[in-house]
Amino acid sequence: MTDRDATPLTPRIGEPAPDFEAETTHGILRLEDFRESWLVLFSHPADFTPVCATELIAFAGAREKLRAMRCELLGLSVDSVFSHIAWVRSLESRFAVTIDFPLVADVTGEMARRYGMLMSAESPNEPVRMTYVIDDRGIVRAFSAYPMTTGRDVGEIVRLVAALQATDAHGVATPAGWKPGEPVLAPPPRTQAMAEERAKAGGAACPDWYFCKKETS
Structure with a gap:
């Protein structure tokens, strides 16, 4: 196995989330840009694919609930920013949704590798469906991984954020x-x-x- 093939360990619960600086559909963003809020960081395998489309639509539907909980959304795939823009425009046109959260264009796969999103047995170069909940101190509080064939339950992710915040508050x-x-x-x-x-x-x-x-x- 070469260094290029090696995948870092997934960031663990209670550890600082890996820093990043990434091109997104909302410009260059860094982890520190989210320090005043919680963050749900999720990866999807590819733009213009059916399961990923249902997930983005579901995340768009949960956007206001999460925002009320001081929680932001950040999606990621290895597609280009131009592909992301075209896909978002298509989803908004075809499904009457508003996708107002940024998507990372991780074309080199560097950010996906740092977050353990690449699993070679599933795909050599596309991320699986990883979800990280990162708190307002930049600490990983929860994570999950789904295969490419199975869409996530976005309602469960919202519930998870609420549960973690209740733990902190009480x-x-x-x-x-x-x-x-x-x-x-x-x-x-x-x-x-x-x-x-x-x-x-x-x-x-x-x-x-x-x-x-x-x-x-």
Whole structure:
């Protein structure tokens, strides 16, 4: 395997997101341009392809929800900026959507390699469907990878951002399938005394010493 074929490890949860400076449909952008907001960075294999089209349409539909959560969108593929512009214009014309978030033209694949988006068993030069959630400090908080044949659930990405922000705001965890407004999970007790206190509380909200729900409002 040559150095050109080598793919860096995917940035891990809790690590700083790799810096970048990239040409996009909104001009040159850098990671630092998003430091005052959260960022969903997602890759797609290629412009003018059907699964990718459904994803961009879905992200456009979630744009206002994410914006209300101080979260920006940034797409990426190895297509040129001219291809991106033509594709966005086509999608907006054919599907009556507004795609007002930038798309990175990563023609050399450098940014895709830095984010571990290239997986040779899937494609030698097109990124898979990677999604990163990066917080307003530039830290990777979550990531996922889908194959080229399977579109992502954008609603789940919105839910994930909301759950991470609830964790930061309230110092809690969120249960499976949690949605904003629903009860969250209190951190488990760290001492025997705290466990005894939880056990005495009981009730539907606290069925066992390690499992207690609480409201955030």
